[in-house]
Amino acid sequence: MKAATVAQLKKELKFKSQEETMQLCLRLARFKKENKELLTYLLFESDSEEGYIETVKEEVDVMFSDININSYFYIKKSVRKILRTIKKYIRYSGNKATEVELLLYFCEKLKSFRPSINRNTTLKNLYNRQLEYINKKIPLLHEDLQHDYGVILQQLNH
Structure with missing residues (x-):
């Protein structure tokens, strides 16, 4: 069909x-679980985008705390899973500001993660790709948000 x-x-x-x-x-x-999640977002959470962002951030925090740090193999798998989850939530929202904020939060968490991502090329490349993606998305936002997110992006680049 x-x-x-x-x-x-x-x-x-x-x-x-x-x-x-x-x-x-x-x-x-x-x-499908995704259909149910999207319907939940549209019916209950789309009214308060800030609340939605905070809920997603809390889930990301939990996912980062659950990462098995015994080997970079497990760290990479977990980080990719977290990024997939964030992208799914971004699709539900469809809001550009939400997208940038959640990806910046992901990058902040990844940068402060221990053991350092700088010791692993794959993780470092994933981090840099997200920064480049965010850099392309920021000009599409309102001027005030461009400045605020630009400052955060500059901090993450150093």
């Missing part, structure tokens, strides 16, 4: 009643 385009889905949803649309959403939420 070939999936319909978003435009086709939008047209078809116009013909559904409110009750039918709700049933479709609930059915969608049962099939």
